[in-house]
Amino acid sequence: MTRKDHKFSSDVMIAGVGGQGTVLASKLLAEAALIDGRLVRTAETIGMAQRGGSVLGHVRMSYQNSDDRGEGVRTQYAKALSSIIMSPLILPGGADLLIGFEPAETVRALEYLSNGGSVVTASRVIAPVSASLGKNTYDGRAEIDYLINCRANGRISKLVIVDGDAACAKLGSLKVLNVVLLGAALALGIINISDQALEEALTKLVKPNYVELNKCALREGRTWI
Amino acid sequence: MSQTFCMGNQAIAYGALRSGVDVVCGYPGTPSSEILQTVANEVKCRQLKNTYVEWSVNEKAALEIAAGASYGGARALVTMKQVGLNVASDALMSLPYLGIKGGLVLVVADDPGPISSQTEQDTRQFAAFAKVPVFDPSTPEEAYLMIQEAFELSERHTTPVIVRPTTRICHGSAAINISLASSESPENKTLGFDRSRDWVIFPKRTYLGHLEIWQRLSQIAKEFDISQFNAIKDTHQSAPSHLGIVAGGISYAYLNDALLGLKNVGAIRLLKIGTPHPFPEDLALQFMEGLSEVLILEELEPVIERELLMLVGKHKLKAKIQGKLTKHATLAGENSIAEITKQVRKFCDLDFFDRGFDKPVAIKGNLEAHAIPELPMRPPVLCAGCPHRASFYAVKRALKGRKAVFSGDIGCYTLGNAAPLNMVDTCLCMGAGFTIPQGLDRVEPDVLHFGFVGDSTFFASGLTGVANAVYNQSNVVLCVLDNSTTAMTGSQPHPGTGMRIGLDSSARDAENALRIPDILKALGVKNVAVVDPFDEDSAVDAVVKAADDPKVSAIVFKSPCITVVKPKSQPHIDANICTNCKLCVREIGCPALIEVNGKIAIDDALCYGCNLCVARCPFDAIRATNQLSGITVTDTKPSSLNSQGSTLEGGTDD
Numbered sequence: 001m002t003r004k005d006h007k008f009s010s011d012v013m014i015a016g017v018g019g020q021g022t023v024l025a026s027k028l029l030a031e032a033a034l035i036d037g038r039l040v041r042t043a044e045t046i047g048m049a050q051r052g053g054s055v056l057g058h059v060r061m062s063y064q065n066s067d068d069r070g071e072g073v074r075t076q077y078a079k080a081l082s083s084i085i086m087s088p089l090i091l092p093g094g095a096d097l098l099i100g101f102e103p104a105e106t107v108r109a110l111e112y113l114s115n116g117g118s119v120v121t122a123s124r125v126i127a128p129v130s131a132s133l134g135k136n137t138y139d140g141r142a143e144i145d146y147l148i149n150c151r152a153n154g155r156i157s158k159l160v161i162v163d164g165d166a167a168c169a170k171l172g173s174l175k176v177l178n179v180v181l182l183g184a185a186l187a188l189g190i191i192n193i194s195d196q197a198l199e200e201a202l203t204k205l206v207k208p209n210y211v212e213l214n215k216c217a218l219r220e221g222r223t224w225i
Numbered sequence: 226m227s228q229t230f231c232m233g234n235q236a237i238a239y240g241a242l243r244s245g246v247d248v249v250c251g252y253p254g255t256p257s258s259e260i261l262q263t264v265a266n267e268v269k270c271r272q273l274k275n276t277y278v279e280w281s282v283n284e285k286a287a288l289e290i291a292a293g294a295s296y297g298g299a300r301a302l303v304t305m306k307q308v309g310l311n312v313a314s315d316a317l318m319s320l321p322y323l324g325i326k327g328g329l330v331l332v333v334a335d336d337p338g339p340i341s342s343q344t345e346q347d348t349r350q351f352a353a354f355a356k357v358p359v360f361d362p363s364t365p366e367e368a369y370l371m372i373q374e375a376f377e378l379s380e381r382h383t384t385p386v387i388v389r390p391t392t393r394i395c396h397g398s399a400a401i402n403i404s405l406a407s408s409e410s411p412e413n414k415t416l417g418f419d420r421s422r423d424w425v426i427f428p429k430r431t432y433l434g435h436l437e438i439w440q441r442l443s444q445i446a447k448e449f450d451i452s453q454f455n456a457i458k459d460t461h462q463s464a465p466s467h468l469g470i471v472a473g474g475i476s477y478a479y480l481n482d483a484l485l486g487l488k489n490v491g492a493i494r495l496l497k498i499g500t501p502h503p504f505p506e507d508l509a510l511q512f513m514e515g516l517s518e519v520l521i522l523e524e525l526e527p528v529i530e531r532e533l534l535m536l537v538g539k540h541k542l543k544a545k546i547q548g549k550l551t552k553h554a555t556l557a558g559e560n561s562i563a564e565i566t567k568q569v570r571k572f573c574d575l576d577f578f579d580r581g582f583d584k585p586v587a588i589k590g591n592l593e594a595h596a597i598p599e600l601p602m603r604p605p606v607l608c609a610g611c612p613h614r615a616s617f618y619a620v621k622r623a624l625k626g627r628k629a630v631f632s633g634d635i636g637c638y639t640l641g642n643a644a645p646l647n648m649v650d651t652c653l654c655m656g657a658g659f660t661i662p663q664g665l666d667r668v669e670p671d672v673l674h675f676g677f678v679g680d681s682t683f684f685a686s687g688l689t690g691v692a693n694a695v696y697n698q699s700n701v702v703l704c705v706l707d708n709s710t711t712a713m714t715g716s717q718p719h720p721g722t723g724m725r726i727g728l729d730s731s732a733r734d735a736e737n738a739l740r741i742p743d744i745l746k747a748l749g750v751k752n753v754a755v756v757d758p759f760d761e762d763s764a765v766d767a768v769v770k771a772a773d774d775p776k777v778s779a780i781v782f783k784s785p786c787i788t789v790v791k792p793k794s795q796p797h798i799d800a801n802i803c804t805n806c807k808l809c810v811r812e813i814g815c816p817a818l819i820e821v822n823g824k825i826a827i828d829d830a831l832c833y834g835c836n837l838c839v840a841r842c843p844f845d846a847i848r849a850t851n852q853l854s855g856i857t858v859t860d861t862k863p864s865s866l867n868s869q870g871s872t873l874e875g876g877t878d879d
Contacts, residue, residue: 008482008485008486017603018605019831027230027398030230030398031230034228034230034400039400040230040398040399040400041397041398041399042397042398042399043393043396043397043398044396044398045340045396046255046256046396051605051606051607051608051637051640052603052605052606052608052816053603053604053605053606054603085481085482085485086363086364086477086478086479086481086482087393087475087478087479087481087482087562088393088397088398088399088478089393089479089561089562091482091561091562091563091566092563094562104600104601104603105603107597107598107600108600110597126819126828127601127819127820128601128602128603128604128606128816129606129643129644129645129810129814129815129816129818130601130602130603130604130644131601131602131820132807132810132818132819132820132825133644133645133807133810133811133814134601136599137820137823138601142598143598143600145598146597146598174829174830
């Protein structure tokens with residue numbers, strides 16, 4: 001991965017609805033980047049918004065390998081004071097890749113995507129109660145159309161739309177959407193994380209009984225590219 | 226030494242364990258809850274015999290217990306969120322006068338934004354008010370180091386010390402070289418209460434103690450002048466700077482990244498403040514030399530800004546100080562790299578397009594034709610299957626047509642204020658759900674006044690309100706929403722559950738669980754009903770009876786939170802009978818009732834099978850079934866920080 005002169009890290013924004021498994025997705029990415037020897041910072045939405053509200057996961061991974069592994073944390077601290085990214089938050093227009101778990105949330109988080117950045121989004125909508133109560137129906141079609149237009153006009157360079165229901169039905173679990181989307185995101189090649197590292201991260205973070213299922217989900221995700 | 230990818234809160238817990246902490250207490254509250262949880266997990270996994278951990282009943286109890294442990298020579302840690310310090314403040318204000326023995330450190334998590342809190346109060350200011358030193362970390366790794374230094378400082382100067390991370394530090398993660406070995410050797414500790422020292426706070430002792438505090442703080446300020454957590458740095462080594470920027474906490478991280486992205490910044494001198502009180506005055510004076518303009522970057526209160534203004538006055542410096550007080554910085558909410566980039570750019574008079582990636586994009590075709598669609602609002606809501614929904618709905622049905630005011634409290638059930646329930650008219654602070662209605666009742670005695678308090682809140686701050694209502698004969702109905710957990714902050718146990726942190730659920734101590742109905746009766750409430758909110762008829766009956774009782778009465782709505790029970794069989798909507806009148810949605814607003822192709826359907830992934838919607842349908846289109854819901858899989862290991870603790874979090878309490 002070549003370093004753009006104004007960027008010091010590869011930034012991935014994860015957007016979804018509380019309860020969709022966004023936190024695990026960002027933990028997996030971070031752990032995999034760490035296994036690949038990069039410096040990582042993340043920030044999660046944990047709190048009231050978790051109750052069915054919009055949630056964002058910021059994942060920032062350095063381009064270079066971290067060369068200070070094994071050194072004391074004090075050295076790491078001294079380095080942090082000089083030139084390494086310190087903030088866990090991605091700034092608007094800074095993300096190289098946006099992984100959206102729900103169409104409206106993908107569009108809502110688009111302000112974080114760099115011009116010409118790429119998007120992986122699930123097409124299945126989660127309708128908030130306010131939408132079910134209101135007059136305007138929300139089915140996600142306008143949001144998906146908008147994303148397609150953004151690709152046409154260059155705002156988005158690569159766009160992958162994943163039918164999460166179909167993918168999850170194939171795998172027999174509604175809960176692996178997060179890993180399916182990660183699989184698709186990795187296959188895009190925007191973020192330089194090896195499949196091997198992500199599988200290793202899965203083994204570390206997921207209950208033993210679900211590792212195989214999640215590895216299948218990862219492979220399923222790749223087929224959507 | 227291995228690199229661990231962890232949250233700031235976990236890093237703080239690891240740091241405290243490395244300091245050999247003996248006693249850890251706290252009360253849950255976002256964003257602080259994972260600290261104590263992590264300590265408990267480590268104690269269990271590594272079988273640490275000498276570390277005691279408890280969820281205390283509230284923050285005041287937690288701090289006093291920690292103070293007692295410290296009096297006995299132990300190192301003690303107390304964790305809470307910023308509003309928790311208001312509850313604990315009585316103890317905190319007196320503690321520095323008498324001093325402590327074993328290191329006593331409070332971690333008080335601030336919440337700029339706020340993201341999950343009632344206030345935007347600044348614990349740095351509270352530390353200055355209470356006359357105790359405070360650390361303000363810029364990164365999780367710094368928080369790991371600061372907590373260790375805080376214990377050393379506390380013992381060196383016999384004072385409580387505060388470490389004040391903010392949400393982005395608490396819930397931000399980084400790879401940190403964590404050493405799990407305790408650096409504190411137990412042999413060095415002299416445990417035991419020393420009766421020869423004066424631990425009684427009489428006025429004379431307070432006077433002398435106050436003089437000691439002044440002396441202590443000036444000594445600590447001198448130490449802070451050379452602390453590794455404060456630093457002066459020049460962007461250009463050779464060129465002299467006349468511009469200076471001071472930043473504290475997470476704002477320093479934002480400044481660092483903003484400067485990485487800005488070209489042609491020129492010569493600026495930076496000052497990082499990691500110890501805002503007592504202020505490292507000599508270091509700041511050295512920083513100010515030759516500067517004509519200084520920009521201050523900090524969240525919440527202008528703490529550093531005021532210190533520098535005092536410095537400028539005291540030493541008759543020429544420099545202009547820019548910050549919140551001069552409206553150069555935002556007055557409320559969080560800082561961000563974008564905001565700080567904007568401020569630095571303005572401060573340094575840089576061209577707006579200096580930074581590469583906020584140049585406008587070259588869009589092909591007509592942008593207006595592709596206008597961004599109107600996105601649905603997505604406020605947080607009560608979960609599908611939440612028993613609070615059933616409780617609120619029962620009260621609403623029972624009181625239909627009667628004039629009533631509903632006072633709520635802090636927890637998940639605050640979300641009952643949203644449409645279509647509209648059942649929370651007031652919410653102020655922990656415990657006020659039982660006392661605000663008593664005040665309203667004095668003004669409008671002809672109106673029904675209901676108070677709603679969660680089970681954990683009941684123990685934390687509700688008991689006083691019950692006693693007051695009985696003593697002063699207030700005509701109110703006190704409702705306890707008992708879901709058997711502290712739900713909003715990640716399902717912590719509380720005195721009513723018979724569970725304690727670190728115990729396996731098989732070790733549940735039902736015998737010693739405090740029984741809420743018994744407590745209400747013991748406090749003098751005569752009419753106490755206990756109902757299952759999903760038993761709709763009984764629940765409505767109980768509400769009507771309580772409302773008609775001229776004295777204080779109470780209802781305990783008892784049904785467990787969906788996070789602690791398994792889902793039941795889901796109801797089914799017969800699309801042939803459903804007229805799509807949406808009455809079910811309008812009545813209970815359950816997020817599992819969704820619209821698919823113009824018809825109401827049940828979302829398999831969300832429905833918990835509470836069946837509250839079944840009786841709402843006037844056409845009997847919604848029917849209970851024996852079909853199990855699609856929710857069967859949880860993906861994260863519970864041990865790697867309890868999966869709920871890290872994913873389901875919220876305000877202080879339930």
